[in-house]
Amino acid sequence: MAGSVGRPNGTQRVERPRLSFWGLWNLSFGFFGIQVGFALQNANVSRIFQSLGTSIDDLAFLWIAGPVTGLLVQPIIGYFSDRTWSPLGRRRPYFLAGAILASLALVGMPNSHALWFAAGMLWILDASLNIAMEPFRAFVGDMVSKQQRTAGYAFQTVFIGAGAVAASLAPTVLTRIFGVSNVAPPGEIPLSVRLAFYIGAGALMVAVLWTVFTTREYSPDEMRRFEGAHASLSHDEPLAVPLNGFWWVTVGAIVIICVGQFQLDKPVYILGGALLAYGGLQEFTRRHALAGRRAGPVTRIVSDLVQMPPMMKRLAVVQFFTWIALFILWIYTTPIVTRYMFGAADAASHSYNDGADWVGVLFGVYNGVAALYAFALPEIAHRIGRGRTHMAGLLAGAVGFGLFLLIRDPDWLIPPMILIGIAWASILTMPYAILSSALPQAKLGVFMGIFNMFIVLPQLLVSSAMGTIMNFAFPKEPIWLMGIASLMLLLATVAMRGVGRSLQPEAGAAK
Template structure:
């Protein structure tokens, strides 16, 4: 754990607000993307079977972009400071993508714009996590990340409901001719683009970062392991990762598994190749390259980060299962149909949007409870409580058959979601050296993205094989995995 020097000045309410307000706009962008991109793709002619492949952009761009942006933001200093140049650049690119996507003339243009949108949102988002650690002392970081969580929940609610509000309140058309995007989606993206840009601009203009010399006075860095040694050591495992990837690819071909599983095998091979390449660069005397430094940072993660990474892996596996299967579960078990053309199915699908707005709204409210809860029982135990609430919420889907009772399930999941967005980062930021806060926050994202890639690759095969006619059992898996995350959290020190 980093050893703290002089404590950073305390921020008041508006200081905490300004530090995280940009996240409100970023989350509106993410919510518009999550709720409407499949609709845009289908409007432009893609089939349902191809949606998963097109959606792989989201986790892949996060996996690639965030560690690199974190690495460079740790080393940046200019007129706008350390993190703010990345906020602004990402917001400008994301604004352009949001304005352009609902006007895409053909499918391939929309697909390219999705990669651009998700990549630029990640550029803007990644430094915000490190920014809280930069600006706040240890005692205020729970409150700082709770403010972020509040803005994430509020932005998600607004972004998710924007097209519905435009249609129901302002009578904007919700349909379009074949090959076109409904005006409600178009105007929703335009409003989201403006909200994103000006929210990020607010944070850029109302905050000022500590210069490098002053930042160094706040914290004394502990010893750092020699990274060239770590990189060479990591390369010894490269053949193992490559062999595992080859086995996965061979299994897909041999047993006819889902084609997205190829991506998992290819990812394992790519990781092994990256380890070999980074070691080769170090041996040639070029150890200062980005790849070798990121591999070295991955190998020298603090113990607390390693333990939290395991928690994140199980946590986000459960969340991704929920995001994939809530609609088919609710439409079948609560609204009594699997016919996607029926009125009952579409009524159920709309209700899922309401349920998702509920858990994001609860997350916003619970964010104001967490600082006091963490002060009373500790950050670790507060997070365990949140994860157990989430597990109970997932498990309840097996027995609940009333659409309004499901709101209670989503309240429990909202408490978990609030904790997931707050506590791991509050704990982690106190365990990291300040000089590497950006890159480690980016690397931490791997353990959010990796389970999403695995779940999206294999869960379809699991559902078809073990419960082909009833996806509700996927929620039992989600509940179990979330429970394992709570158990894994016991390995994190209570004082963290």
């Protein structure tokens, strides 16, 4: 039964009703389907690109779709979902639209016969998954009381893990149990991969439709009862005045000049271009604000980025280091495992495809562990605090990545993946549980979108610069990228200490 909390001015704020197990289940089940799409992408896109003739040095550049679409799509979808109300509600229209587009892309991608087509399908798939995923983060904040935030995001993690296990194991199951071929002539995608993508498209639609039709979003009037004035957007809120964008433009120009001067990999141009674009947007918003003009979507998003709450700024640093490690995992695990543990470099060989199937198993392991560990996170966070819980998870992941440097027997890669699974559960749960309690409800969507920019910014860095770093530092030994990933998670652990110190004891101990 909903309770009420007194305010300093004497008015009463009604608490959101506490959700049952099945209420939390229905709220997050759509994430199962979304993660099926992401997991099929993460475990198989490098395999698809290599099957179409891509070298390991070019993989990071082809994966640029993820960070670029994330930077563009997530804050924009967050901005508009904050301002949406329709017969389907506030967030659900975006789940549904993204799911339809992503399902079509999942069907199209494994039918690629040319590299340009596969890369185009990856852009469409990633943009569509971002459209569906971003409002889900705000959805939990809309529907769940602060006392249930850790449990709410833990349920998302459970379904993320379950969906990823199903998708990661699908090609292997189709091959080993149903006898579907996992090899194909050069330039073609194995039948096991194609069937896995078709099944994933169906699973994505069914899961998202489940959440759309089994949940009812709170109306604007109900949200005002829960949050009071904080539930409504102020259309007269002045824009923040960003710093002069000249400095970002200058840094971007220097990066671009260095690419030509020092013959760096051409993907680094993308990093320089991103810095130029951000500097331009910042300067545009600054002039817009100084002129006293009405805010539009772009200027409002840049203004909100400048005015991030202090807790969000601290967590952004943690996210930046964390997701460098994860993007290394998704891009390079397949070529590293097939080369070092299976001794294969030819993407058309049986050994390579056996190794690629094993990567699917390993990804299933870490996602399965994450799904199981997520059930324990609310209790652990209640006992030791949300900050310490996340620090422990990040440290486990750092150890897991470090073990890759010592192992050459593929069977022994399972223990590191268990540790990475513990980290993955914490990464998907704890930052959002901490952040959602520190953000204004009326801007939960746009701030979640901006927060996710600090997931995709490191992905952009890895996609544009990691090939150059690898060729310069260890051109013949890409396994050292796992050492870099381990270091990044150690830095994230250190950064998380600052977040933990700033949490109030009662917030850190909330379930």
